[in-house]
Amino acid sequence: MNVRDEGAAAGVATPGLESPRRSDPAGRRERLRVYQQQLLERMQAARTSGGARLQQLGVMIGNERFLVDLAQTGEIVPLGTVCPVPLTQPWYLGLSNIRGNLVGIIDYARYLDAGESSAAPGSRVLTFAAGLGFNCGLLVTRVLGLRQAAGMEAAGERLRDGEGNEWTPLDLAELTREPRFLHVGAA
Structure with missing residues (x-):
């Protein structure tokens, strides 16, 4: 030896x-x-566990915190190469190959007219659940982990945790039914 x-x-x-x-x-x-x-x-x-509506995934998109129902989420993957698609809305970043599937990448902060999410080393793509029938993913600035929504207090349309952070619930199924979201082509 x-x-x-x-x-x-x-x-x-x-x-x-x-x-x-x-x-x-x-x-x-x-x-x-x-x-x-x-x-x-x-x-x-x-x-x-029966608490899918209570336990949600916390993510940071741009400068805002969002809670996403786990039943509506697919994978969380590192942001890879995004190929721009001409003549689309500014919030539609383009297509990315995720495990052999072409996925449309959306900058949700820009979609909300709240600035834009910068692609940083910690950025991720949160894909929609297959059950939603929408091959799409949101650019996420940071994944903040699982959150217990039941322990938060209502603050208007938002929720406030014990540390004073405000969270906006994000319903991906509802988002896929919004006409503006469905029409990525530039006007």
């Missing part, structure tokens, strides 16, 4: 050698896949 093998067997890093964790892109992909699978399992468990 050489020095490198002895150090690895003992769990000791050999000076001057990169950690296998940093130099192993396949390992990083596997850890990411496991993390995504665990998140998906937690989201599915929340959906089937």
